[in-house]
Amino acid sequence: MIRLITGCILICTISRAQSPAGLVNPFIGASTSAGAAGIYHGLGKTFPGATTPYGMVQVSPNTITGGDNGSGYSYEHTSIEGFAFTQMSGIGWNGDLGNFLVMPFTGPLKTKAGKQGTHGEGYRSDYLKSSEKAAAGYYSVLLSGYNIKAEMTAAPHSGMLRFTFPAGRQSGIQIDLARRVGGTSTRQYVKVLNDSTITGWMKCTPDGGGWGNGDGHADYTVYFYAVFSKPLRNYGVWSADIPDSWTRKLEDVESDRYQQQIGKAEILKGIKEKEGKHLGFFTGFDTKEGEQVQMKAGISFVSMDGAAHNLQQEIRNWDFDAVRNKAHDQWNRELARIKVSGGTTEEKKVFYTALYHTMIDPRIIQDADGKYMGGDGKVHTSSTFNKRTIFSGWDVFRSQMPLQTLIHPSLINDLINSLITLAKEKKKDYLERWELLNAYSGCMLGNPAVSVITDAYAKGIRNYNVPEAYRLSVNSQEKFGNGTLGYTPGDLSLSYTLEYAYTDWCVSRMAQWLHHPEDEKKYARRGENYKNVFDTEKGWFRPRDKEGKWLPWPDSGRMQPWYGTMESNPYQQGWFVPQDVDGMVALMGGKQKVISDLEHFFEQAPENMMWNDYYNHANEPVHHVPFLFNRLGQPWLTQKWTRAICRRAYHDKVEGLVGNEDVGQMSAWYVLAAIGLHPVCPGDTRQEITSPVFDKIQMGKFTIKTINNSAENIYIQSARLNGKPYSKCHIDFRDVAKGGVLELVMGPTPNQQWGINN
Incomplete structure (x- = not known):
């Protein structure tokens, strides 16, 4: 009997480890290190803590408050300042959230965290790196400074x-209520309800830094309701006196003056209620060796009652392992939307971790009862969709949202509804390009929400107010577009002009479908405005000023970083004409010249695919480029380079993402490329076929099978769709959605006859 039970445990453990959730490694990308990346953007900037699919709460270790460390955590840091209940994933621009920072401790109470590299000056603790474990829905570590697990x-x-x-x-537990990744909350409130429970809120405004150090306009309040398993006997609040004359942006909060003020905060023992500018809460107690003390908390962006209801609905007792197992099961269900077999163990870990990272945002922001805080500062109740937040538009329209159209169309409906209702609530007549907690942050450029709406409508995803979506799309292009000049002038002329030309084309598509013929003609013409920034003398795209003159051509020409471009160079940005690849190719001198130029573009990229001036997978503008070879009649080069990027740019390690995760985009690219499907142009239902990493992929009713697939056999020799020979290097979204089987025979050398007829 004992042997049988032991065997069952072993089999169950192995099975769990090989399940999709068991293959997730949340440490992939969990570094902000600019040194390791070789560029100020840093690496993946993911967080390793516990969360659920698209969940509102992320309980994660935080190693740093300041700088461009948006996740609050970086693997190489040697100490932890606490465990927060809200985090952002894979972003730059200083970041936000990181609220409700909980820290266990032993010894005297300390009211400031202290800085990295210091010991004993604050409540931050060194930790035993070898003890650190992370899995889908779980994280653990030994705080060596306190000897607390x-x-x-x-x-x-x-x-x-x-x-x-x-x-x-x-012994004790303390909660820094002021803490915020990119600055500080500007006002806090805490109340002791009984001998086990506290509630309160933390108000975060642009005055306290946060998203873009305040420039991102993030303005939200986090409400909490927390319960302790050990009675509150020796408890209290600390309150730092922050003078009214002090500014409170990130650089202020990080200053020695500010930190000294926090360090001498007044400790108010036994106080039951307090509101202030910089508060924390603590509870102290005796402990026996190995004694476990637990804390659970509900979070809401609506009200304290909402936070209480959220907790009572989800965690009703003190069974930690049951909550952990439920989170693991939730991840298994979501990750099973795509089932893969074959490939190496590392490839499966990379794949399911990538899929995991695409399922963090856009996260739900409504409470369990459907209430959410609207852009008008009023409480609304959603009955027809789930209110979502964190739309990193400029990044995610390329791969992340097209992936969700394949595996999670209801999420796309949620997102579009969320953006449309937000515009109404904020009395804005356009769509935001980078939304965070109701903020129109204005981050990055273009009109990516227009792309998402067009792509959704093209694919039959239409459970939202379509006329309003169209109206807001038109208004977005009129407010932020190439206008009467037919291009956008200035230092970012190329990036703006090319992005706006693409979304003009998107509006023309919507206009055609919705029977607005004049708009269709108008925006189709504007979709060709990319030609207005192409200099035939130089043979490449070139920025203009508002008088129409070309900006001075640099010595390094199209290789010059930031020459008319955002986070790129003209060589990289110039390939972004997804709506008219044939027109782009004609401008550039024809197919053979373009193919040669593209091959050079890829061949000059470094082996490790880190930040560079050629094919720079670390940043989004080039993510569609490997699939252009399909459009150019040489699909074997798409197959060659997507497999190379999957192999060289993604790994099962902390440095496993070559650039910022960017709220799912970097990982979504891998998911799509690894299953063998990726669009060049969202808004067009054409999906490019490339070489899958795996032997079999099941995605709903659609299956992709490979024969003779291996690390050497990366080239498609022939294909069959539903048993019939298939000669195209692309497939329509509708054929994927209705289900079927795509079978690909693989080999070690290109078949230059397959897939060339488009």
């Missing part, structure tokens, strides 16, 4: 922490 798990609107203490008479 910290474990955390999550539900969609709530989280749970379990601390294993040493024996001591000065």
Whole structure:
């Protein structure tokens, strides 16, 4: 009997480890290090903590408050300042959230975190790196400074922490209510409800930094309701006196003056209620060796009652392992939207971690009862869609949202509804390009929401107010577009002009479908405005000023970083004419010249695919480029380079993402390329076929099978769709959606006869 039980445990453990959730490694990309990346943008900037699919709560370790460390965590840091209940994933621009920072401790209470590299000056603690573990829905670590084991798990609107203490008479848990990744919350409130429960809120405004150090206009309030497993006996609040004359942006909060003020905060023992500018809460207790003390908390962006209801709905007792197992099961269900077999263990870990990272945002922001805080500052109730937030538009329109149209169309409906209703609530007549917690942040450029709407409509995803979506798309192009000049002048002329020309084309598509013939003609013409920034003398795209003159051509020509472009150079940005590849190719001198130029573009990229001036996979503008070879009649080069990028740019390690995760985009590219399908032009239902990493991919009713696939056999020799020979290097979205089987025979050398007839 014992042998049978042991065997069952072993089999179950192995099975769990090989399940989709068991293959997830949340440490992939979990570094902000600019040094390791070789560029100020840093690496993946993901967080390793516990969350659920698209959940509102992320309980994660935080190693740093300041700088361009949007996830609050970087793997190479040697100390932890606490465990927050909200995090952003894979972003730059200083970041935001990182609220409700919980830290267990032993010894005297300290009211400031202290800085990296210091010891004992604050509540931050060194940690044993070898003890650190992360899985889908779970994280644990040994805080060596306190000899406390910290474990955390999550539900969609709530989280749970379990601390294993040493024996001591000065043990405790403290919560920094002011803490925020990119600055500070500017006002806090806490109230002790009974001998186990506290509630309160933290108000975060642009005055306290945050998203873009305030330039991103993030303005939100986090409400909490927290319960402790050990009675509140020796508790209190600390309150730092922040003078009214002090500014409170990130650089202020990081200053020695500000930190000294926090360090001498007044400690108010036994106080039951307090509002202030920089508050924290603590509870102290005696502990026996190995004693476990737990804390669970509900989070809401609506109200304290909402936070309480969220917790009561999701975590009703103190069974930490049950919450952890439920989170694991939730991940298994979501990740099973795509099932892969074959490939190496590393490839499967990379794949399912990538899929995991695409399922963090756009996250739900409504409470369990459907209430959410609107852009008008009023509470609304959603009955027809799930209110979502964090739309990193400039990044995610390229791969992340097209992926979701394949595996999670209801999420696309949610997102579009969220953007449309937000525009109404904020009395804006256009769509935001980078939305965070109701903020029209204005981050990056273009009109990516127009792309998402057009792509959704083209694919039959239409459960939203279509006329309003169209009206807002038109208004977005009129407000932010190439206008009467037919191009956008200035230092970012190329990026703006090419992006706006593409979304003009998107509007023309919508106009055609919705029977607005005049708009169709108008925006189709504007979709060709990319030609207005092409200099035939130089043979490449070139920025103009408002008088129409070309900006001075640099010595390095199209290789010059930031010459008319955003985070790129003209060589990289110039390939972005997805709506008219044939027209682009004609401008550039014809197919053979373009193919040769593209091959050079890829061949000059470094082996590790880190940031560079050629094919720069670390940044989004080039993500469609490998698939252009399909459009140029040489699909074997698409197959060659997508397999190379999958192999060289993605790994099962912290440095496994060559650039910022960017809210799912970097990972979504891998998911699509690895299954063998990726669009060049969202808004067009054509999906480019490339060489899958895996032997078999099941995605709903559609299956992709490969024969003789291997690391050497990367070239498609022939194909069959539903048993019939298939000679195209692309497939329509509708054929994928209705289901079937695409079978690809693979080989070690290109078949230059397959897929060339478009």
